[in-house]
Amino acid sequence: MTTQNPPDNRKILVCCGTGCQASGSMDVFLAFQNQLHPEPGVTVETYAKATGCNGWCEQGPLVKILPDDITYCRVQAKHVAEIIDKTIKQGELVKKLLYRDPVTKKQVRSHHEINFYKKQHKVALRHIGEIDPASLDDYLAYDGYKALGQAFAMSPADIIDEIERSGLRGRGGAGFPTGRKWRSCAVQEASEKYLVCNGDEGDPGAFMDRSIMEGDPHTVIEGMIIGSMAIGAHKGFIYVRDEYGLAVQNLGRAIQDARANGYLGEDIMGKGWAFDIEIVRGGGAFVCGEETALMNSIEGNAGEPRDKYVYPTEKGLWGKPTIINNVETWANIPVIILAGAEKFASIGSKNSKGTKVFSLVGKVVNTGLVEVPMGTTLREIIFDIGGGILKGKAFKAVQTGGPSGGCIPAELLDLEIDFDSLTEAGSMMGSGGLIVMDEHTCMVEVARYYLHFLAGESCGKCVPCREGIDRMLEILTRICEGHGKMEDLDLLEDLSETLKAASSCALGKTATNPVLSTLRYFRPEYISHIHEKRCAAGVCRSLTTFDIIPEICTGCGLCEKNCPVQAIRGEKKEPHTISQELCIRCGDCFNRCNFGAIKVV
Amino acid sequence: MPGITVQLPEELERIIRAYPSDKRYILAMMQDLQKQCNYLPREALEEIARHVEIPFSKVYALATFYKAFSLVPRGKYHIKVCDGTACHIKSSAVLIDQIFNAIAIRPGETSPDGMFSLETVNCIGACAIAPVMVINEKVYSKVSSAGILDVINGIRGDINDNAKSS
Numbered sequence: 001m002t003t004q005n006p007p008d009n010r011k012i013l014v015c016c017g018t019g020c021q022a023s024g025s026m027d028v029f030l031a032f033q034n035q036l037h038p039e040p041g042v043t044v045e046t047y048a049k050a051t052g053c054n055g056w057c058e059q060g061p062l063v064k065i066l067p068d069d070i071t072y073c074r075v076q077a078k079h080v081a082e083i084i085d086k087t088i089k090q091g092e093l094v095k096k097l098l099y100r101d102p103v104t105k106k107q108v109r110s111h112h113e114i115n116f117y118k119k120q121h122k123v124a125l126r127h128i129g130e131i132d133p134a135s136l137d138d139y140l141a142y143d144g145y146k147a148l149g150q151a152f153a154m155s156p157a158d159i160i161d162e163i164e165r166s167g168l169r170g171r172g173g174a175g176f177p178t179g180r181k182w183r184s185c186a187v188q189e190a191s192e193k194y195l196v197c198n199g200d201e202g203d204p205g206a207f208m209d210r211s212i213m214e215g216d217p218h219t220v221i222e223g224m225i226i227g228s229m230a231i232g233a234h235k236g237f238i239y240v241r242d243e244y245g246l247a248v249q250n251l252g253r254a255i256q257d258a259r260a261n262g263y264l265g266e267d268i269m270g271k272g273w274a275f276d277i278e279i280v281r282g283g284g285a286f287v288c289g290e291e292t293a294l295m296n297s298i299e300g301n302a303g304e305p306r307d308k309y310v311y312p313t314e315k316g317l318w319g320k321p322t323i324i325n326n327v328e329t330w331a332n333i334p335v336i337i338l339a340g341a342e343k344f345a346s347i348g349s350k351n352s353k354g355t356k357v358f359s360l361v362g363k364v365v366n367t368g369l370v371e372v373p374m375g376t377t378l379r380e381i382i383f384d385i386g387g388g389i390l391k392g393k394a395f396k397a398v399q400t401g402g403p404s405g406g407c408i409p410a411e412l413l414d415l416e417i418d419f420d421s422l423t424e425a426g427s428m429m430g431s432g433g434l435i436v437m438d439e440h441t442c443m444v445e446v447a448r449y450y451l452h453f454l455a456g457e458s459c460g461k462c463v464p465c466r467e468g469i470d471r472m473l474e475i476l477t478r479i480c481e482g483h484g485k486m487e488d489l490d491l492l493e494d495l496s497e498t499l500k501a502a503s504s505c506a507l508g509k510t511a512t513n514p515v516l517s518t519l520r521y522f523r524p525e526y527i528s529h530i531h532e533k534r535c536a537a538g539v540c541r542s543l544t545t546f547d548i549i550p551e552i553c554t555g556c557g558l559c560e561k562n563c564p565v566q567a568i569r570g571e572k573k574e575p576h577t578i579s580q581e582l583c584i585r586c587g588d589c590f591n592r593c594n595f596g597a598i599k600v601v
Numbered sequence: 602m603p604g605i606t607v608q609l610p611e612e613l614e615r616i617i618r619a620y621p622s623d624k625r626y627i628l629a630m631m632q633d634l635q636k637q638c639n640y641l642p643r644e645a646l647e648e649i650a651r652h653v654e655i656p657f658s659k660v661y662a663l664a665t666f667y668k669a670f671s672l673v674p675r676g677k678y679h680i681k682v683c684d685g686t687a688c689h690i691k692s693s694a695v696l697i698d699q700i701f702n703a704i705a706i707r708p709g710e711t712s713p714d715g716m717f718s719l720e721t722v723n724c725i726g727a728c729a730i731a732p733v734m735v736i737n738e739k740v741y742s743k744v745s746s747a748g749i750l751d752v753i754n755g756i757r758g759d760i761n762d763n764a765k766s767s
Contacts, residue, residue, distance in 0.1 A: 018725070019729050022730055022733070022742045023730065056729075204684075204687070205724060205728050206726075207726035207728055243726075283631075283669045283670065284668035285666065285667050286723065297628065299624075299625055300626070301624075301663075362687055367687075433686070433728075459666075564702075564746040564747050586699075586746055
């Protein structure tokens with residue numbers, strides 16, 4: 001494989017991130033490899049390479065052809081021969097594989113013409129989908145390790161100054177200024193210091209760190225080396241969830257390659273600086289994303305949080321000064337050093353600089369990873385980039401910040417999102433999950449879902465979190481089952497106050513956000529569950545009955561075909577009916593119907 | 602338990618001894634063991650305690666703290682249904698019910714014939730193709746409640762074919 005790309009050479013990039021692999025992209029990649037043996041009459045030299053996640057997983061497997069700038073969607077192995085025959089040999093488009101813009105109904109040739117990409121601003125994700133994560137040469141061809149070379153010409157204080165002036169804040173959730181964190185660690189006198197990359201992305205609904213670790217592992221390594229010089233550490237750890245198999249594999253390979261080529265080890269780039277990185281695979285505990293719990297886990301203890309009267313920058317891993325930054329934060333470091341703090345700080349809002357990667361998922365047309373400047377409005381992200389709500393339904397809320405965050409209603413769609421505005425709205429940035437909910441999402445059930453998640457993830461060390469979350473879950477479950485009382489709402493608020501004030505770590509302190517934010521913005525939904533015993537969204541099964549509106553039903557048979565319990569019957573082209581005895585209230589028909597013929601009674 | 606020692610298969614001992622005698626490698630040992638055996642056998646945990654020279658209770662505490670580990674054998678086909686937020690609002694709970702209807706197991710259980718086991722996981726990071734289910738490393742995307750039955754019936758077909766051919 002070569003990184004040189006003369007104009008008559010073509011590159012075929014096959015996305016092989018987790019999402020595209022699930023849709024069969026490895027078969028596509030192998031088909032290209034097998035079928036691209038030199039043939040007589042073919043002069044173009046082409047190679048296919050596996051790239052990291054483009055984030056546009058919904059349309060996967062994705063195949064890009066450069067320099068023609070053609071993007072094909074939902075490619076299967078059977079299409080490969082046609083792509084080679086038409087596009088590679090004759091320069092023609094395979095039209096059926098082009099993306100059709102859902103709004104203009106036009107087919108587009110390149111992903112660059114699609115709103116989903118056009119409105120994004122790639123900084124942390126700059127290489128993802130462009131380079132082969134398994135190739136150090138590829139990374140070098142895209143200015144890889146250039147920032148490191150530049151950092152060697154700077155003093156540790158200069159590096160910290162640069163990061164501080166850039167205004168970079170930690171992308172893991174709380175938004176602590178990265179430069180300040182580094183400075184407070186750099187001033188410590190200690191025989192040893194450590195540096196950690198937090199890749200324990202535990203928020204359900206978020207996958208930006210996975211994508212960076214899988215798709216551009218050298219960026220994380222380069223950022224960490226620069227950090228090690230700034231604070232004076234010679235040993236770093238990357239803590240990754242073991243479930244992220246591909247991320248572990250690609251990071252491991254990148255570390256080996258970096259070592260073999262003098263970017264890690266005793267004498268980095270011949271400058272006499274020693275630093276090395278070890279991967280620690282996490283055990284699937286959400287609380288380990290909390291930095292002191294994570295340090296306990298690295299040390300080989302149960303991942304329970306520590307008391308925080310001393311900061312990790314003073315006493316962290318094995319009692320030594322330690323800095324922990326999130327994957328996306330590390331990925332920003334080389335950019336700041338290379339382009340300069342001013343350039344970085346010119347992007348973003350007043351107090352939150354740079355860009356943020358969000359995983360835009362849920363009931364939105366275009367799902368995937370989205371990187372936008374801080375201060376972009378929710379409306380721009382969900383409607384301009386995301387293409388609006390699926391099946392033209394009404395937007396109800398967007399959940400941000402994972403289980404520690406909250407639900408933001410339609411009234412706040414024009415909120416310019418950054419660390420501070422989200423906190424004011426009763427939610428938080430978190431690691432950047434954006435889960436879009438439509439009119440058929442029950443907000444009470446969403447709150448119950450998060451509390452259920454947190455009840456399972458509370459480490460049990462402190463009483464308010466361990467007992468409080470369980471009691472709140474009981475209350476929410478009984479409201480969802482139709483046994484709630486109005487006093488329950490006061491009780492939920494009361495318990496929330498206790499958890500916020502008395503929990504030992506952020507897991508318990510923020511566990512109340514999903515409840516309080518839904519109570520604040522969607523109180524009428526709680527009341528209708530309690531008073532009318534009704535779940536208007538059709539989610540809470542004890543409170544829901546589905547029925548078919550005969551005037552609207554076209555008798556297309558789609559619901560009948562997909563009903564898992566054969567509860568729907570009817571003649572073709574005649575209105576169908578649901579047997580209430582057989583119906584399990586799964587809502588499949590309701591979500592599937594293209595005509596809105598199924599109603600919640 | 603003095604006097605009662607179960608001989609640990611050599612390959613498991615090798616997995617454990619591949620790491621230095623330091624408690625910070627216990628998590629990695631357990632992960633490798635689980636990949637090998639599908640669960641953590643008690644004898645293997647006892648061997649870890651001996652190798653790292655810490656009480657068995659501490660090893661047990663770690664094995665039960667982390668969600669990824671199972672202390673009971675899992676089925677030949679281990680089904681993970683993602684119940685992350687994106688999958689949840691796309692009706693992953695219905696998938697769990699469907700699996701119960703088809704195989705009569707709930708999350709955390711293994712079918713009596715040892716063929717299937719089920720667990721829910723909190724997010725595998727494939728939210729854009731929700732709801733997602735993983736059976737022995739193979740990821741199934743946008744699973745519908747009818748589609749899940751096809752997958753299970755397909756696996757049952759494979760099991761029967763294998764039984765016939767062997």
